[in-house]
Amino acid sequence: MITLNVNGRNHQVEVESDVPLLWVIREKLGLTGTKFGCGMSLCGACTVLVDGQATRSCVTPVSEVVDKKIVTIEGLSETHPVKAAWIEDQVPQCGYCHSGQIMGAVALLQENPKPTDSDIDDAMSGIICRCGTYQRIRRAIHHAAGTMARGGQS
Numbered sequence: 113m114i115t116l117n118v119n120g121r122n123h124q125v126e127v128e129s130d131v132p133l134l135w136v137i138r139e140k141l142g143l144t145g146t147k148f149g150c151g152m153s154l155c156g157a158c159t160v161l162v163d164g165q166a167t168r169s170c171v172t173p174v175s176e177v178v179d180k181k182i183v184t185i186e187g188l189s190e191t192h193p194v195k196a197a198w199i200e201d202q203v204p205q206c207g208y209c210h211s212g213q214i215m216g217a218v219a220l221l222q223e224n225p226k227p228t229d230s231d232i233d234d235a236m237s238g239i240i241c242r243c244g245t246y247q248r249i250r251r252a253i254h255h256a257a258g259t260m261a262r263g264g265q266s
Contacts, residue, residue: 114174118143119187129175133167134158136174137184145185145211149240156239159212160184166219166235183218185211193264194218197255205243212239217253225257 115124118141125140137143137160146169149157153168160169161183188195194217197203204210213236220227220235227235232250241249256264 114178116174116177116182117180118182119184120181125174127174130173132170133160133172133174133177133182134169137169137182143184143186147208147211149209149212154238154240155209156212156216157209159215159239161215161219164219164222166216183215185214188214188218192218193256193259194221194252196264197252197259201248201252201255203245203248203252205245209239209241213241213249217249217256220253221257221260225260227253227257 113124113126114129115122116136118137123141125136127136127140134146134148137146138148146160147157148170149155151170153171156168158168158170159166161167162172162177163180194214198210198214216236216239220232224231229250232253236249
């Protein structure tokens with residue numbers, strides 16, 4: 113039995129220690145916002161936060177995240193500035209990658225509350241958007257950064 117803290121709640125799951133975190137999140141906890149993309153840490157669709165760091169859950173064994181705080185897209189409030197900016201700036205087309213994109217943006221803004229275009233490009237470069245909405249992603253991150261700087265909810 114492994115205990116994981118996901119979205120502020122402790123969950124006990126019976127899995128082998130080498131099972132990828134993604135499958136525990138989706139299959140054992142029923143949180144399907146985190147997506148499977150490539151299974152090799154190449155696309156970023158599975159990105160979650162582990163102790164505030166953007167982490168590829170498809171290649172992270174659950175044994176590595178015991179006693180850490182895991183946050184999935186479901187763990188962000190509906191009014192989180194990044195989620196709100198994504199909607200207001202009409203970022204998604206198909207939307208498949210966007211839970212990973214949003215989680216990557218949240219990690220970036222926690223570390224760097226005033227990112228430049230270059231900072232955003234560097235931080236987000238490993239999260240692939242097959243629809244090519246990168247300009248809208250960058251705009252939404254700047255939008256969210258401005259909201260957070262003005263004291264918007266996070």
